Amino acid sequence: MTLAPPPPLSSLSAVRLRLVSQPAQGHMPRRIDGAWWPRSPDLATELPRLLAGLAHAWGQVTSVLVDETVWSPFPNRLLVANQVVRLRRTTTRHSPSAVCLLAPGRGRCDLLVVPPAATDAEAGRLMESMATDLKDSAGLEVAAR
Template sequence: MTLAPPPPPPLSSTSVLRLRLVSQPAHGHMARPIDGAWWPHSPDLASELPRLLGGLPHSWGQITSVLVDATVWSPFPGRLLVANQVVRLRRTTTQRSPTTVCLLAPGQGRWDLLVVPPAAADAEAGRLMQSMATVVKDSVGLGVAVR
């Protein structure tokens, strides 16, 4: 008698990628300064980044470098292995408001995401993430878990 494998655990709210991306501008239009919003579950970049990178559109290509505000995140290494690829993590101490994360893919482009503070209340995070939808008329939500 063989036993069936146990069912997978239910998805918890911490396993959902909370990301909202705005649509890309039509050819010939000026690019936006912010490409979307990301609401990480914690200030631990090393645990949050793989989920983010795994949920990005394939058209963005392979992200090889990430620039973040060092004051927002708990200490993190200079490199991180994500899906069998090394991603270089670079720190900036430039005070910017709002906080962003910059994603770079050689030959593909650069994308800047607004970072919603992990400790933000659902209502505040929802407002910030929804504001991304109003930046550009045609927005697309990807796996956004905002109540």
């Protein structure tokens, strides 16, 4: 197990994340819940920042499923804020890449991963496009974080 240092307080506001609101009861669930733009391909560094940014909304995320071909090598488990997070791998190449966060009692959150090397303009277009596509297809409002 790898211990992840807590993210610096200044980086908590720096999580580049965009989520859409939850569907009203009775509607079909969405496949993608938002977009995340990590700063590097180092999952052991980036995941604690993401989880810190979701802490209030998602509670305890215990498992994360990621495409291992997108990230630098990473451990099977990571200790983040005194909780063990299991990192599960898939080799199924998705285009675009996504991460799946699992939280007991809360469910799952699927996030499109914007490539870390994307420019501000490219990332902005991808995140806006994802938000617009989801809003258009499900009539949902976008919540920026």
